[in-house]
Amino acid sequence: MTGAGMTTSVNAELQELAESIFGDAASGDTGFDAALWRTLEETGLARLTLPAAAGGSEGTLEDSAVVLAAAGAHAARVPLVETDLVGGWLLHAAGVPLPDGPLTAAAGSLEVDGTTVRGQLRRVPWARAAAGVVVLTDAHVVLLDPGAVEVTEGTNVAEEPRDTVSVDGPAAAVAPAPEGAAAELRLRAALGRAQLLAGAARAALSASVRYAGERVQFGRPIAKFQAVQQQLALAAGEVAAASAAASAAARAAADTGFAAPSTRFAVAAAKSRTGEAAGAVARIAHQVHGAIGFTREHDLRLWTTRLWAWRDEDGSDADWNRELGATVLAAGPDGLWPLITG
Amino acid sequence: MAQDGRVTATVHRLPELVPPPTELPARTAALRADVRAFLAEERAAGRWTPRPDVWLSGWDERFSRELGRRGWLGMTIPKEYGGHGASALDRYVVTEELLAAGAPVAAHWIADRQIGPTLLRFGTEEQRQRFLPGIAKGEVYFGIGMSEPDAGSDLAGVRTKAERVDGGWELTGTKVWTSGAHRAHAFFALARTSPRDEKNRHAGLSQFIVLLDSPGVQIRPIPLLTGAHHFNEVVFDRVFVPDDMVLGEIGAGWKQVTSELAFERSGPERFLSTFPLLVALVGELAGTSGAEREVGGLVARLWTLRRMSLAVAGALESGEAPELAAAVVKELGTRYENEVIDVARLLVSIPPDPGAESGFARLLADAVLHAPGFTLRGGTNEVLRGIVARGLGLR
Numbered sequence: 001m002t003g004a005g006m007t008t009s010v011n012a013e014l015q016e017l018a019e020s021i022f023g024d025a026a027s028g029d030t031g032f033d034a035a036l037w038r039t040l041e042e043t044g045l046a047r048l049t050l051p052a053a054a055g056g057s058e059g060t061l062e063d064s065a066v067v068l069a070a071a072g073a074h075a076a077r078v079p080l081v082e083t084d085l086v087g088g089w090l091l092h093a094a095g096v097p098l099p100d101g102p103l104t105a106a107a108g109s110l111e112v113d114g115t116t117v118r119g120q121l122r123r124v125p126w127a128r129a130a131a132g133v134v135v136l137t138d139a140h141v142v143l144l145d146p147g148a149v150e151v152t153e154g155t156n157v158a159e160e161p162r163d164t165v166s167v168d169g170p171a172a173a174v175a176p177a178p179e180g181a182a183a184e185l186r187l188r189a190a191l192g193r194a195q196l197l198a199g200a201a202r203a204a205l206s207a208s209v210r211y212a213g214e215r216v217q218f219g220r221p222i223a224k225f226q227a228v229q230q231q232l233a234l235a236a237g238e239v240a241a242a243s244a245a246a247s248a249a250a251r252a253a254a255d256t257g258f259a260a261p262s263t264r265f266a267v268a269a270a271k272s273r274t275g276e277a278a279g280a281v282a283r284i285a286h287q288v289h290g291a292i293g294f295t296r297e298h299d300l301r302l303w304t305t306r307l308w309a310w311r312d313e314d315g316s317d318a319d320w321n322r323e324l325g326a327t328v329l330a331a332g333p334d335g336l337w338p339l340i341t342g
Numbered sequence: 343m344a345q346d347g348r349v350t351a352t353v354h355r356l357p358e359l360v361p362p363p364t365e366l367p368a369r370t371a372a373l374r375a376d377v378r379a380f381l382a383e384e385r386a387a388g389r390w391t392p393r394p395d396v397w398l399s400g401w402d403e404r405f406s407r408e409l410g411r412r413g414w415l416g417m418t419i420p421k422e423y424g425g426h427g428a429s430a431l432d433r434y435v436v437t438e439e440l441l442a443a444g445a446p447v448a449a450h451w452i453a454d455r456q457i458g459p460t461l462l463r464f465g466t467e468e469q470r471q472r473f474l475p476g477i478a479k480g481e482v483y484f485g486i487g488m489s490e491p492d493a494g495s496d497l498a499g500v501r502t503k504a505e506r507v508d509g510g511w512e513l514t515g516t517k518v519w520t521s522g523a524h525r526a527h528a529f530f531a532l533a534r535t536s537p538r539d540e541k542n543r544h545a546g547l548s549q550f551i552v553l554l555d556s557p558g559v560q561i562r563p564i565p566l567l568t569g570a571h572h573f574n575e576v577v578f579d580r581v582f583v584p585d586d587m588v589l590g591e592i593g594a595g596w597k598q599v600t601s602e603l604a605f606e607r608s609g610p611e612r613f614l615s616t617f618p619l620l621v622a623l624v625g626e627l628a629g630t631s632g633a634e635r636e637v638g639g640l641v642a643r644l645w646t647l648r649r650m651s652l653a654v655a656g657a658l659e660s661g662e663a664p665e666l667a668a669a670v671v672k673e674l675g676t677r678y679e680n681e682v683i684d685v686a687r688l689l690v691s692i693p694p695d696p697g698a699e700s701g702f703a704r705l706l707a708d709a710v711l712h713a714p715g716f717t718l719r720g721g722t723n724e725v726l727r728g729i730v731a732r733g734l735g736l737r
Contacts (some may be wrong), residue, residue, distance in 0.1 A: 073656045206356050209734050221413035223736040233673070236734060240359035240670045241576075241646050248649040251363045265645070272642035317639070324641050325634030333625035337617075340645055341374070 011066055016061075017043065020069045022074035030159045030300060032129035033077040037102055040078060046102070047084050054092040055100075056084075065195045065250035069243070072199025072310075073206075075302040077160070079104050079126035079190030086185060087134035094141035094175040101131025107185055110167065112140050119167045127151050127163035136177060136185055143173040156309035158302075182306040186259045190271040191249055197274035197310050198239075198246040204285040204303040205239045208232060210291055228288060235284040242277035245270040252342070262342035265327065268320040275317030278307035347698040354481025356735050360667050362503040363649065370435045377414065377439040384445070391700045394446025395712040397611050398521055398572055398719075400446030405482035409440075410449075415454050416478025420464065424475030430659045434652070438610040444618035444728035448522060448572075453477045453484040455609065456602055457530065464598050469551065473528075477628040485529035487517040487552070487576060487622050488599065493534035495725050497532070498543040498596070502578065504550065510584040511535070511550065516577050523561050523574040528553045531578075532599060535592050547595030551587040558582070568696070601663070606720055608654035608668035613647040613675030615716055616709045620644070622702040623686045633689045640685055673726040676716040678694050683709050 021043065025036040030073035040046040043146040049064045050056025064085060079102045087105035091098050104126045110119035117135075127133055128151050133144040144167055209232060212223035222228045252263045259335055282304040286293050293300040311317060328336055360560060384390065384405075393400055409415050417433040419425020431665050437455075440447050458477050461470050476482030493499035513533055528551055536546035553563065558581040564573040590598045599643025619639060627633050650671050657664045686706060687694075694707035717723045 025557065202356065209356065209736065212736060228729045229731035229736045230724065231734060232734060233730035236356075236359055236730050237670050237674045240650065240667065241674060243642075244360045244363070244650040244653060245642075245646040248363045248653075255365070268638075269642040269645040272639065273646045274641070276642075285346075305709075318635055318640075321636075321638030321642060322634045322640065325636070325638030327640050328624055328637055329628050329630070329634060332628045333621045336624050338620055338642075340442075340641070340648060342440075 011063055012065055015066045015070065018045065019071035019074075021045070022070045022076045023067075025076060026302075028299065029077070031077065031161070032079075032102070032126060034129075036076060037078050040080070046078075046080070047088055047098075049084055050088045050092060050098075054088060054098050056088070061191070061250045061254040062193070062247075065247055068192055068195035069199035069246070070201070071235045072196035072306065073201075073203040074280050075158075075200070075306060078291070079130065080296060081189065082125050082130075085188045085192040087132070088143055088243065090136060090181060090185060091132075091173075093178045093181065096141060096143055096173045096175050099132040099143070099145075099172070102126065102129055103134055104130040104133045105136070105185070105189075106165070107136045107182060110135060110137050110140075110142060110208045110294040112137060112142065112171075112174060115171050115174050116169065117142055117144070117171045117174070120167075121165045123154065123156075123162040124165045126161045127165050128153060128161050130173065133165055136181055139177055141173075141175045141177050141181070142171045145172040148172070157311065158305035158309040160309065161308075178285040179188065179199050180259060183264075185259045186315065187253070187264060187267045190320070191246075191253060191267050193310050193314040194242075194246040194249060194267070194270040194274040197278050197307065198242040200306045200310070201242045201274070201277050201281040204281050204300065204307065205232070205235050207300055207303065208235065208285045208288045211293075217248040221258060222288070231284050231288060238277035238280045240272040242281075265324065265339060265342065268315075268324050271315055272317040272320040274322065275311035275320075278311040282307045351555075357666055357735075359670060359733075360650050360662070361653040361662070361664055363659035364431075364652045364659075366431055366435060366652070367429075370432055373432060374435050374439060376412075377436055380412065381439065381443045385443070388596060390446050392621070392705075393446075394444065394618050394705060394709040395449050395615045395715070396441065397451045397615075398712070398715065399448060399570065399708075400444075401448040401522065403438060403449050403480075403483075404447035405446050406450040406483075408478025408480070409450065410478060415450055415480045416458050416474065418456060419458050419474050419478055423462075423470050424478040426478070434610070434655050438614065438648075441610050442613040442617050444621075449483050449525070450477070450480050451611075452486055452522070452526075453482060455611075456486070457484040459605060460530070460589070460598070460602055461596060464549075466586065468586060469589070471610070474553075483522065483526040483529075485520045485523045485526040485554070485574075485576075487520055487523075487529045487531035489519045490516055491518055495722055497599070500532055500545075500547060502531065502533040504535045504548060504583070507509075507582065510582055511582055511588070513550065513552065513578040513581045516575060518564065518573070518575050520574045520576050521572050522680070523554060523576050524563065524571065526554055529588075530578070532551055532595050534688055535595075544596035546593060547599075548592045549589040549595045549598055550583045551589055552578075552581065552583055553587075556581050556583075566711075567714075590667070603721070604654065604658060604663050604665045604668040606668075607672040607726075608651050608658075608664075610651055612672045612720075613644065613651065614692055615676075615679045615680050615712070618643075619686055619702075619705040619709045620682050622705045623682075623690060626690045626692070626702050636685050636689055640682060643678055643681070647671065647678055651675070666730060669721070669726045669729040672720065673723050673730065676723060679716045680713050683713055 044057040047056040048059040087103035249266040252266035416425040417428040504511040695703035696707040698704035
């Protein structure tokens with residue numbers, strides 16, 4: 001009964017591959033996972049959506065959503081969004097050849113004088129591990145060699161690198177910024193982050209369901225108490241909403257591109273909704289786990305700290321809500337429903 | 343975490359909480375435009391005023407017949423029964439446009455949403471011929487007779503008794519909360535055809551098509567807290583139902599009733615009941631600043647709920663029965679309907695006014711006064727969360 005193209009079935013083979021790769025690599029360590037990155041390069045997942053000319057696998061944004069959700073679910077310590085969806089895309093769009101290895105990307109202001117650049121970028125993801133730092137300034141795309149910059153280490157609340165990059169010297173490449181690059185960069189970063197959030201939320205729920213089935217109090221597994229069941233059901237609703245929003249936004253971007261107003265709306269709604277879900281799921285997951293989940297020895301923190309970190313990165317739910325609200329209030333009462341139905 | 347620092351507790355496989363995204367077929371764009379144009383014309387002519395919760399309270403037989411005339415009822419019913427042989431996604435577009443507009447859909451709602459599909463699935467040829475053409479025309483209206491004074495969330499507690507008599511069954515008992523029974527032509531009654539068995543509580547239930555003008559049927563209003571008459575008590579005193587009005591199989595009532603739940607629970611009526619209030623809120627705030635974040639939050643949640651609901655609709659259309667995902671949509675969606683009220687009343691300093699003709703004050707009043715029903719009807723949110731918990735393997 002299904003008409004062609006009416007529903008997408010998740011790319012099951014790709015999902016299986018991603019689950020297996022990220023699952024094998026999952027650990028409680030911090031810092032860049034070089035072994036995982038090599039595997040991602042060997043399997044073509046590191047540059048999944050990039051064109052072959054940029055060393056990519058020419059996958060779709062929906063393929064990327066599947067892989068990123070798995071990366072989030074296994075707390076993968078690699079700059080996948082930064083390399084594939086943002087940095088690699090930006091370099092290729094600007095006609096700059098991509099260096100090998102993991103990339104990071106940031107939008108910021110640098111003084112650009114010929115090929116000499118100067119300035120500072122804050123909270124750059126994974127800068128210390130990147131083979132190239134891709135920067136979008138007002139007018140330029142700049143590629144910085146890690147050897148030519150000073151990196152001051154910092155982290156987000158999940159202990160993922162968020163470094164300060166200072167540069168005063170030659171860039172590896174400078175090119176004019178493509179039309180609309182700033183808007184698309186924001187959307188790409190938010191879309192990628194939404195997939196990671198959806199994956200991490202799912203994993204936090206999964207860990208909580210498992211724990212509730214194992215932990216015995218008052219003579220039975222705590223999963224048997226309605227009070228616990230109802231909380232986990234609420235978390236499941238949030239996980240479902242996060243997954244649906246993130247997948248639908250990937251579908252919109254894949255179908256109509258980032259310039260379409262309906263894609264902008266979808267990505268904004270998806271980052272908002274995944275961000276909202278993040279807090280609710282983390283709270284319930286910790287409540288169900290009790291004190292052990294609040295310790296360093298337990299894995300739960302790997303997902304909950306990421307949920308807390310990622311909901312505020314690439315635009316918080318509040319930031320994207322403000323943008324959605326402004327769009328809706330500008331459209332007026334008669335414009336609201338057409339915006340929802342896209 | 344294991345000794346070597348590897349994560350051990352990661353992937354406990356969860357069930358599918360939401361099906362993959364569904365895009366509406368391109369052909370539906372023209373249909374949507376037609377429905378929108380029609381609704382705009384109706385409103386411009388002042389034929390009705392947008393209201394919240396219209397599928398309970400907006401009874402307008404002229405409007406239902408007009409939809410029928412335009413081919414927008416019984417859309418999924420095959421042509422040989424007077425329907426239009428369209429897909430459930432075409433119907434989805436029509437219903438979401440009607441609900442978003444706050445149009446009066448109550449008269450045909452139950453018949454179009456669940457009686458038609460159930461007759462197609464379980465009804466006899468004669469029953470289909472008899473009822474489906476009228477449903478598609480917007481002329482035949484139905485109710486649902488499931489709840490009883492002692493059987494609400496626990497539907498297996500149904501006591502209405504159907505006793506075998508010559509040529510049929512004799513029903514005795516009481517149904518409650520039956521919306522529209524005082525105006526509908528018939529309803530589906532769930533009754534006990536064999537004594538209750540504590541070991542198999544869902545066995546021995548059967549469904550009957552009961553014409554509401556049958557001798558022995560008494561219909562009494564149960565006014566809502568506003569005094570409005572939508573709910574009824576329907577009392578059967580030895581009501582004769584002929585064999586040809588048994589729906590499906592005797593004894594299979596529970597299976598028949600629950601098989602339709604994914605359809606009932608995931609539709610746009612589970613998150614759009616207060617949408618007309620949201621429209622009025624945007625009307626009040628348009629051109630102002632300061633409320634963007636709150637409005638945006640409502641819109642992000644609404645957009646997501648619609649994507650979830652569409653994903654379930656797409657899965658249903660493919661022949662799946664995603665009951666868990668449907669329960670999730672209803673649980674989140676009906677809470678969202680309440681959130682619209684919570685946010686709207688804090689952003690606009692206009693108190694609810696049930697006496698106002700229209701506008702924000704009236705919509706707020708209607709929404710507030712109807713809100714308790716959102717999270718009760720069709721399975722309370724607590725029951726739905728129990729279903730989700732079972733899906734997660736917790737019970």
